[in-house]
Amino acid sequence: MYNLAISADENAWKKPRGFHDYEASRVAHEYTTNTLQDKYKGNLQALTENPTLFAYEQGSTSPAQVGWITKVEQLQGTVRIHYEMQPDFPTVPVEKLTELSWDLDFGRLEIYRTHFAVKDVNLLSVLIAAKIVEKRQTEKGRTAEAANEERPPAIQIKPEVFRIPAGHPDPKLASVMMPFGKEFKDVHVALQQACKDAGITLERVDNIWQEDAIIDDIFSLLYRSTYVICDFTGKNPNVFYEAGIAHTLGRTVIPIVQKEDHVPFDLRHRRYQLYEDSKEGLASLQAAVTNRLKTLIALKG
Structure with missing residues (x-):
């Protein structure tokens, strides 16, 4: 504090x-x-x-x-x-x-x-x-x-909708929660490069099929990730839901968005990265996310 x-x-x-x-x-x-x-x-x-x-x-x-x-x-x-x-x-x-x-x-x-x-x-x-x-x-x-400020005690979660996977979060894993439309392809590419430049791996749930239900794959990915990038562009309800899960799990969430008014009202007091869907805008987004990840990695020691 x-x-x-x-x-x-x-x-x-x-x-x-x-x-x-x-x-x-x-x-x-x-x-x-x-x-x-x-x-x-x-x-x-x-x-x-x-x-x-x-x-x-x-x-x-x-x-x-x-x-x-x-x-x-x-x-x-x-x-x-x-x-x-x-x-x-x-x-x-x-x-x-x-x-x-x-x-x-x-x-x-x-x-x-x-x-x-x-x-x-x-x-x-x-x-x-x-x-x-x-x-x-x-x-x-x-x-x-x-x-040496003490962190608040960890809460115990016992979800009924999905099951908790074995293991612990991977310090070298980030996940991205975003709409799957083709218009976000270049955004995804920029984020992949940003993570690579920071020395970590980025995964997206549509590239995973480990569970019978998609919600279990989503939860598993969020659980295994140390960093979660959420693109609020388009006010996608799935992304809002996934961001809420990530916050509850205590994961570090990096919000990005193309329009400020697409950020949920109760999250606007927290920082988010605005970006433009253009060559220059995506280059700036890539650099900003890389710098953010490098800082977070340093803070975690």
Whole structure:
């Protein structure tokens, strides 16, 4: 878990410690999941438990910094955030923030708005994987606790519609859930190359026949995959269903789509990759998915 503090004020985070004011409606609400909104509603002081990434709105060349919230005060419609920077941490350049926007769970256009969000992401693990922070720098004090943030306990699933295959997810396997129409042939080819460039294999369920029922093949593929690419283009209900299964299984889902309004409403707060079905657009999609996979592989160690 981490806090994301964005400000349009170029002097907001220049001091090693200080305070900054936000409109109350912009704190732990915007670009924050409903679950986390509920967690911090009426309990803003709990924000002091999370490491914080202090950044500036798009257009600023000032780097972001990592630190902590030391105190939270609220008076009518204003929330005052008291902060303290982590003294031995390097800054995070703007271009690096852009590169890590998916891993840090930045919403689309989020960096353009002053607000204070809470993200269900281990900030220090992302910075270590990106080689911005060295692991030894996170092994003392508060950063040690945050770097080793415990994941919630795994849930036990006992599906009745399909059976659970033997074995464990393959760290070198990705699957793609997408419409099977011929108009998606070139998209599939681009995704296959993206996975190959990242050093993993991509499979699609229409190339598999292991079970008597297609739903068992779908579930088996999702279960065996570590990464699941879902193309929401066309609002295909099967893809929505398969994405839901992947999320429930705890697989890493990479959403892609040609039109923003084809992304389900309850998933629009999460990052997705927009692409155009053209030679240039598919080349960009391929590069983006390759980079995303390489980052995820690094994060998993």
